Structures are given as structure tokens and as C-alpha cells.
Amino acid sequence: MSATKRLGAQTIKMQYPPTIIASATIVGEKEGKGPLENTFDKVLDDALWGESSFEKAESKLMRETIMLAVEKAEQPMSNMHYILAGDLLSQCIGTNFAVRELEVPFFGLYGACSTMAESLSLATILVDGGFADYVVAATSSHFCSAERQFRFPLAYGGQRTPTAQWTVTGAGAIVVSSNGNGPFITHITTGKIIDLGIKDANNMGAAMAPAAADTILQHFSDTGKTVNDYDLVVTGDLGKLGLALTDQILKENNLDLQDKLNDCGLLIYDIEAQDMHMGGSGCGCSASVLCGHLLKEIKIGNMKRILFVATGALMSPTSTQQNESIPCIAHAVTIEKELR
Amino acid sequence: MTNLMTYFNAFWVGGIICVIGQILIDKTKMTPARILVLFVTMGVVLTLIGVYEPLVNLGGAGATVPITGFGYALAKGAQKAVQTYGLLGAFTGGVTATAGGIAAVILFGYLAAVAFNPKEK
Amino acid sequence: MKKYTKKEYGKMVERSAPKTSMFQNLLWAFFIGGAICVVGQLISQYFRNRGWSIENVASGTSIIMVFLGALFTGLGLYDKLAKFAGAGTIVPITGFANAIVSPAMEFKREGYILGVAGKMFVVAGPVLVYGITTSVIAGVIYYLIR
Numbered sequence: 001m002s003a004t005k006r007l008g009a010q011t012i013k014m015q016y017p018p019t020i021i022a023s024a025t026i027v028g029e030k031e032g033k034g035p036l037e038n039t040f041d042k043v044l045d046d047a048l049w050g051e052s053s054f055e056k057a058e059s060k061l062m063r064e065t066i067m068l069a070v071e072k073a074e075q076p077m078s079n080m081h082y083i084l085a086g087d088l089l090s091q092c093i094g095t096n097f098a099v100r101e102l103e104v105p106f107f108g109l110y111g112a113c114s115t116m117a118e119s120l121s122l123a124t125i126l127v128d129g130g131f132a133d134y135v136v137a138a139t140s141s142h143f144c145s146a147e148r149q150f151r152f153p154l155a156y157g158g159q160r161t162p163t164a165q166w167t168v169t170g171a172g173a174i175v176v177s178s179n180g181n182g183p184f185i186t187h188i189t190t191g192k193i194i195d196l197g198i199k200d201a202n203n204m205g206a207a208m209a210p211a212a213a214d215t216i217l218q219h220f221s222d223t224g225k226t227v228n229d230y231d232l233v234v235t236g237d238l239g240k241l242g243l244a245l246t247d248q249i250l251k252e253n254n255l256d257l258q259d260k261l262n263d264c265g266l267l268i269y270d271i272e273a274q275d276m277h278m279g280g281s282g283c284g285c286s287a288s289v290l291c292g293h294l295l296k297e298i299k300i301g302n303m304k305r306i307l308f309v310a311t312g313a314l315m316s317p318t319s320t321q322q323n324e325s326i327p328c329i330a331h332a333v334t335i336e337k338e339l340r
Numbered sequence: 341m342t343n344l345m346t347y348f349n350a351f352w353v354g355g356i357i358c359v360i361g362q363i364l365i366d367k368t369k370m371t372p373a374r375i376l377v378l379f380v381t382m383g384v385v386l387t388l389i390g391v392y393e394p395l396v397n398l399g400g401a402g403a404t405v406p407i408t409g410f411g412y413a414l415a416k417g418a419q420k421a422v423q424t425y426g427l428l429g430a431f432t433g434g435v436t437a438t439a440g441g442i443a444a445v446i447l448f449g450y451l452a453a454v455a456f457n458p459k460e461k
Numbered sequence: 462m463k464k465y466t467k468k469e470y471g472k473m474v475e476r477s478a479p480k481t482s483m484f485q486n487l488l489w490a491f492f493i494g495g496a497i498c499v500v501g502q503l504i505s506q507y508f509r510n511r512g513w514s515i516e517n518v519a520s521g522t523s524i525i526m527v528f529l530g531a532l533f534t535g536l537g538l539y540d541k542l543a544k545f546a547g548a549g550t551i552v553p554i555t556g557f558a559n560a561i562v563s564p565a566m567e568f569k570r571e572g573y574i575l576g577v578a579g580k581m582f583v584v585a586g587p588v589l590v591y592g593i594t595t596s597v598i599a600g601v602i603y604y605l606i607r
Contacts, residue, residue, distance in 0.1 A: 029460075047460035053570045144460055153567035154458035155534050156584070157543025157550045157559045158372050159365065159486075162479045197467030198474065200369070206474040214462045244477055253463055278479075325467075343506075350502035351495040354553070358494025359487050361548030366483050372551045373584050376560070379552060380592040388599040401501030404519060405526060406494070406552045407588065413519060414592050418600030422607065430600025434593055440520030441527060441554065445561050445585070448531035453565030453577045456535030 005128075008222025010215075011189040017339060018127035019180025021134075022073035025291035026065045027284070028143065028169025034269045039292035040170075041068055047144055047169065055093060058142035061171045062087065062098035066138050069173035069291075073134070080104045080175075081132035084119040086111060087140045087283055088167075089149060090316075094140055104136070113237050114191070114312030115139035116172060116287040117331035123176040124185045124333070133178050140171035141282030150201070150317055163203040165239045165281035168268060172287025174295075183298045187334035189219040193314065195327045201313075201320045205242025205265075205278050208311040211328035212238060213249035215309055219332045220255060231303040233257050234294065235330070236286035236310035237265040239278030264289035286310040298337050305336045346400055353399025357406040376407050383411020387419075413438045486547055493542065493549035501526055501553075523554060530558030535566065560584035 007013045024041050032043030044061075051057040062085065070077050083102065086109035087094035099106045111118035119137035126132045144154060146167040152158050176185065194214050198207035212235050220226070238246055243263045250257060264286040265279035290308055297303045311330040319326075361379065364370050370378070386392040392412045396403040403409055417437025421429025435442070465473070505522040513521065530553075533539040539559045543550040550556050561581050568580040582589070 144458075148567055152584075153563035154460065155537060155540050155559070155563040155566055157534075157540045157546075157556060157563075159544065159547040161369070162481050196465055196470040198471070203474070203478075206478075210462070210465065210470065217462050241474075241477060241479065245474065248473070248477070249462065249465075346506070347499050347502050350498045354498025354501075355491035355495030355549075358490045358546075358549045358552045361494075361552040362487050362490035363483075365548055365551075366481060366486055372556075372560070373587060375548065375551060376557065376585075376588045377591045380588050381595050384592065384595040384599050388602060399498075401505050401522065402495070402498040404505075404522070405498045405501035405554055407554060407557055408552075410523075410554060410557070410588075411592055411596070413523075414596035415599045418596045419603045422600050422604045427601065427604050430597050430604055433600055434596035437516065437519075438523070441523035442589070444524040444527040445531075445558055446581075448528050449558065449561035449565055449581055450577065452531040452535040452562045453569060453581070454573075456537075456566055457569070458563070458566050459537040 007187070010218045011187055011222035014124065014128045014186050016128055016178065017184035017186045018124050018176045018178055020174050020183045020185065020295060020335070021177045021180045022069050022175045023173065023291040023295050024065050024069035024072055025170060025172040025288040026061055026068070027288050030274065031168055031170050031268055031288060034274065036268055036289065036293045039296055040288065054142055054144035054148070055089060058087065058089065058094040058140055058145050059097040061142065062094055062138060062140040063101065065140070065171035066098065066102065066136055066173045069136065069175050073175040073177070075134060075175070077102055077104060080134050080136050082107060082123070082126060083136045083138065084109055084122050085136070085138040086115045086119065088112060088146050094142070094145070111329065111331070112312030112314050113281060113283050113285065114310040114329050114331050115283045116290060117236070117308060117310035117333050120174060120176070120185065120333050121188045121190060121331055124188060127176050127178050135176045136173055137176060138171065138173035139283040139287045141167055141169065141284035143167045143169045146282060160277060161202045163200070163205065163241055163278055165204060165237065165265060165278045166269070166276045167282040168280045168285040168288060170284030170288035172284065172291035174291060182336070182338055183295060184336050184339055185333055186336050187223055189215055189222060189332040191215040191330040191332070193327045193329050195325050197325045199323060199325045201315060201326065203241070204281060204313040204326065205239035206245055207313050207326040208238055208328040208330065209242045209245035210249060212309055212311045212330040213246045213253070215330040215332050216250060216307070217253050217255060219307060227257055227260060230260055230305055230307055232306040233261050234306060234308055235263045237279070237281040238263045238311055239265045239281065240271070241278050267293065298335060301337060305334065308333045308335055349398055350400045350402035353395065353402030354406055357408060379407045380411040383408035384415040387412045387415035410438060410441065489545045490547050490549035493546035494552060497549070497553040497555055526554050527558045530555030531562045534559045534562040557585055557588065
């Protein structure tokens with residue numbers, strides 16, 4: 001049997017496009033003060049959320065978000081066939097501890113900040129392939145737990161460089177199902193790892209831009225779609241500099257997305273007023289913007305078809321210290337209001 | 341030198357040493373840890389070649405409070421001890437002269453860590 | 462996607478990178494760094510007025526400055542100042558105290574032995590290693606050329 005759902009080199013087209021039947025997102029205080037404040041299900045006012053460590057707080061964030069999404073899907077947790085999730089912490093402890101109490105078959109993923117698109121891609125494949133009726137795709141990040149793992153202690157008096165981004169405290173979860181009337185996931189373009197030699201872990205936008213551009217170009221070439229087919233092409237957490245670089249690469253490859261190209265890291269904060277330098281980053285960045293703002297816009301019909309391109313910088317504190325460059329990835333998912 | 345003048349000198353000497361650090365951070369993307377290591381080492385070297393001492397005489401705390409001053413104290417302590425104890429002094433002098441600061445950093449560092457919790461920014 | 466060499470892309474990033482207002486940074490570093498040194502001068506003047514020896518004045522001043530650095534770090538104020546002051550707060554000995562207290566505080570959850578005490582010198586340890594090592598070498602050189 002040959003693979004009949006493939007489209008071009010890196011894209012697959014769903015035969016029975018699965019539906020996003022519910023989504024939920026919980027974010028931290030800073031995110032709740034940004035321009036998307038009304039699109040989140042819950043905004044925390046305490047970074048620890050009553051827990052004794054930031055890692056535990058992140059786990060709780062993930063667990064509560066998954067539970068909320070499943071509740072909004074009006075299904076018992078036991079109906080979930082799989083949970084696909086991951087986070088930024090070493091060995092994905094944020095996720096593993098969150099899922100511990102849920103008693104659902106689980107695949108742990110690591111795609112750094114691309115995890116929302118990665119988990120959504122695989123959930124869609126499982127449902128479209130007839131392996132599951134309900135799958136949860138989720139991811140989280142927490143400013144404080146990420147900061148201590150990847151950078152410096154919170155109270156350390158270092159200066160953030162101008163290209164630095166701010167790790168979003170937030171989690172997003174989506175329930176993908178075989179039954180439902182949209183929004184539908186119709187296409188998935190899986191990215192390749194691209195590394196153009198950027199070593200500065202405080203300039204992840206620049207490191208990830210080529211990966212984002214590559215996946216977007218591949219998607220358009222595989223599907224034969226044009227700019228006019230989309231209302232929005234939204235990247236995960238490139239930030240200001242990364243988005244400008246992506247746009248430049250796309251144009252040099254004859255793809256002009258005009259004003260349809262945007263980035264979740266720019267949408268989530270009021271960059272100037274909140275002093276966010278280049279914008280938001282982290283798994284929770286694209287996840288909370290997708291699960292709140294973007295899916296709401298699609299449901300009410302303000303957008304008919306979007307390409308969600310979550311981007312991930314796949315370095316570790318060890319590789320950074322060893323002066324290695326940053327391998328990056330981007331996965332794209334097409335989300336449509338209705339099937340045409 | 342008037343009393344007020346010593347404060348003014350401390351201000352600009354200290355300020356300029358910090359500005360050199362800031363130029364290194366902005367221009368070379370050196371991390372703060374590297375800046376500190378470079379500065380303490382420079383403090384030792386400059387003291388050895390006799391450049392730092394005049395700066396201390398001029399700037400007072402402006403030259404001793406920056407981390408280069410820690411290097412100065414280490415080197416000067418080593419030199420003094422060498423004069424009294426010979427080669428052994430090279431080993432004992434530096435740490436002896438800076439013992440107060442090092443013990444304070446450890447004690448207050450520990451106490452502060454026990455007493456306070458980090459706050460989210 | 463057309464192929465970009467790492468060099469080409471590096472240049473592209475450099476061209477698009479945001480330009481920092483270095484002058485403003487330098488001004489902040491100068492004034493805050495200078496101000497911290499003035500505090501040091503006040504403290505050492507106090508000890509000098511009490512008739513302490515030069516060595517004791519230096520030690521006493523370091524101890525008080527370190528105490529202040531640790532206190533302000535604990536209160537969560539030092540990093541707020543450092544955001545503007547940059548090297549103005551990193552270079553003075555108070556910054557050394559900040560580099561010790563911040564990881565110690567952060568890793569309290571990992572216990573008092575390997576957490577607090579172990580992580581204490583993550584940033585500041587190298588300063589002691591290089592400072593003490595070069596001072597011993599300087600002492601030996603001084604012994605030889607004296």
C-alpha cells in the first residue's frame with residue numbers, strides 16, 4: 001500500500017479532516033495584561049500558583065489547561081485516546097508530572113517552542129488515520145522555570161540584550177476529534193531541521209527565521225496554494241527581528257505574504273509598553289495565542305483559513321556553553337473554518 | 341584634598357571603570373561572568389605592574405569597590421606577604437587580605453538565600 | 462528555499478539587528494556605578510574616622526558593601542536597578558554579592574547543600590578561581606623580580 005495522502009515533499013492532506021472541538025489556554029500575569037487579555041480562559045496572578053516550585057507550577061498549568069479543554073469538549077477524560085504533549089524543561093518534566101494523574105495513554109514530545117504544531121500535527125494524523133476519536137495536543141512554558149534552566153537566576157542583575165525575547169508563561173491544549181463541524185485541520189507540513197549557524201541563544205528569532213521560511217515555502221509549493229488562499233500565516237515565536245528576516249527570505253524566494261504574515265510573539269504582548277524587546281517566545285507563546293485568539297477568530301468567521309507555523313530552537317544549555325550553533329525547526333498546520 | 345573632592349573622585353573613577361565594562365558588554369557580547377573574571381584578573385595584573393595603586397590613591401573607593409579592586413587587594417596582599425614571608429607569602433597573602441570580603445560574601449549570601457525568595461520580574 | 466551560506470545569513474542578521482542606544486547604556490553605567498562607589502567612599506571614610514588601619518578599612522568596606530548587595534538582591538531590588546545600570550551594577554563588589562545570592566536563592570528548592578550552597582558559586586566561583594590564581598602568580602613574579 002502506498003501513501004496516498006502525501007502532497008509534495010513534506011506535506012500531507014487529510015482525507016477526513018479532523019475537527020478542533022475544544023481548546024483552552026491559561027496564562028500568567030504579564031500575558032494577561034497584553035492586548036489579547038480577553039481571549040484567555042484564565043489569567044494567573046501568582047507565578048507559583050500556590051505550588052512550592054516553578055516546575056510544579058508549570059505542571060499544574062499544563063494539567064489544568066488539559067482538563068479545561070477536555071471539559072469544554074464535554075467529554076470525560078477517559079474518552080481521550082491519547083495525550084500528545086511536551087514542554088521546555090529537561091526530560092519534559094512539566095508535562096510528565098502533569099499527565100501523571102490523568103490516566104490517559106501518552107506520547108511525550110520535545111519540539112521546543114514548535115511543540116504546539118508538532119503535537120497538533122500528530123494528533124491530527126492519529127485521528128485522520130482512524131487510530132483515535134479524541135486526542136489532546138498540549139504544551140506549556142513558564143518564564144521562571146525556563147529562565148533558571150536556560151539563562152540566569154531571577155534575581156541576577158544581568159541586562160537583557162536587545163534581541164532577547166520573553167518566555168511566555170502559559171499553556172494551551174486542543175482536543176482533536178473525528179466528529180465535529182470545524183475548525184478543521186486539513187494540511188500538515190512537517191519541517192526539516194535548519195541551522196544557518198546562529199549561536200547567540202539570546203537571538204532565537206534570527207536562528208529560527210530560516211526554518212520558518214523553509215517550511216512556509218515548502219507548504220506553498222507542495223499544496224499549490226497562493227497568498228490569497230490564506231487570511232493569515234502566523235509563526236510561533238520569531239519576534240520582531242525573526243519575523244523581518246523570515247519575510248525577507250520569503251521575498252527573496254518570490255513569496256510575498258504582504259500583511260498576512262504575523263507572529264504570535266508579537267501578538268501576545270504590547271511590545272513597547274511591556275518592554276519585551278523582540279517579543280514573546282516559548283511553547284506557551286504560540287499555544288496560548290492559537291488556543292485563545294486565533295481559534296476564536298476562526299470560529300466567529302473573521303478568518304477562514306490560516307497557516308499556523310510554530311517554530312522551535314532546539315538548543316540546550318549544554319550545547320550553548322559548548323558554543324554550538326542552534327538547530328531550528330518549524331511545523332505548519334492549516335486550520336480552516338469550513339471544508340471547501 | 342578637600343573631603344568633598346574625595347567623593348567626587350570616587351564617583352568618576354568608579355563610573356569610568358563601570359563604563360569600560362558596559363562597552364565590553366555592548367560591543368563584544370561578553371557575558372557578565374566573563375566581565376567579572378576579566379576585571380578581577382586585570383586588577384591583579386595592573387597592580388603588579390604598578391598602575392592600579394595610583395588609581396586607588398586618586399579614586400579611593402572608586403577604584404577599590406569595583407571588582408578590579410578585589411584583584412588589587414589580592415595582588416597587594418600577595419606582594420606584602422612576599423616581603424615578610426618570601427615565596428610562602430605568594431600563597432597566603434592574597435586570600436588573607438581579602439578574607440573579610442570572601443567570608444562576608446559566603447555568610448551574607450547564605451543568609452540572604454535562606455531569608456528571601458526570588459520574585460518574578 | 463534557495464541556499465544561504467552561514468556567512469551570508471550571518472551578514473543578513475547583522476544588517477537587520479536592532480541598533481542599541483549605547484550612549485544611554487554608558488550613561489546609566491557611569492552614574493549608577495559611580496554612585497555605588499560613592500557609597501563605598503562614605504563607608505570607608507566612616508571607618509577611617511574611627512582610626513582603623515588601611516587594611517581594616519578596606520576589609521570593613523568590602524563587608525558592608527557585600528552585605529548591602531546581598532540585602533538588595535534578596536529584596537528583589539538589585540536586578541531592577543541592574544536592568545538599567547548594566548555594568549554599573551555588575552562591576553562593583555555589590556554585583557559580586559548579587560551573583561552569589563541570586564543562584565543560591567533560586568536553587569533553594571534543590572536543598573540547602575547542593576541547592577543553596579552548591580549553586581552559590583555558579584557565577585562567582587570563576588571570579589575567585591581566576592582572581593586567586595593570578596594573585597598567586599603575581600606574588601611569585603614579585604618574589605622573583607624583587
